[in-house]
Amino acid sequence: MDHATSFSVNGRAVTVQAHPLTRLLDVLREQLRLFGTKEGCGEGECGACSVFVDGVVVNSCLVPIGQCEGVAVETIEALADDPRVRVLQDAFVRCGGAQCGICTPGMLVAATALVRTRPQADADEIRTALAGNLCRCTGYVRIVDAVAQACDELVRSGDAGAR
Secondary structure, three states, X not given: OOEEEEEEEOOEEEEEEEOOOOEHHHHHHHHOOOOOOOOOOOOOOOOOOEEEEOOEEEEHHHOEHHHOOOOEEEOHHHHOOXXXXXXXXXXXXXXXXXXXXXXXXXXXXXXXXXXXXXXXXXXXXXXXXXXXXXXXXOOOHHHHHHHHHHHHHHHHHOOOOOO
């Protein structure tokens, strides 16, 4: 039986009708037409479906919509307005950190969480921050390099704390 759930997505109040066990991922993609969040495994192992829920990175394939009443969800689409994310995106392009694109939104969400809290992260901290995300194409070196370059650029420019 469908149930109304009200929450915000990318700063916009929404109410959706869905069975309480419907995955947040499915609501985002099918009802709200936000296709940036990807489904990789559907089991919470790959991180392709990562979004922020109340500022915390979660795998949206594991979150039932019934638990989303009143929460604030931020998807990859909203991150385009964050200047730090533009720096991350540019670094991904420069370093070859994006190839097939399935993992890229989740990697950028995880990297955004890192630069928001610890922009001066070293390579080990970057690897830890990205540990919940799988990539079948890059071997991770290029992704870690991209995040490291973005962190360096943000710290040098003084934009590490800007939002």
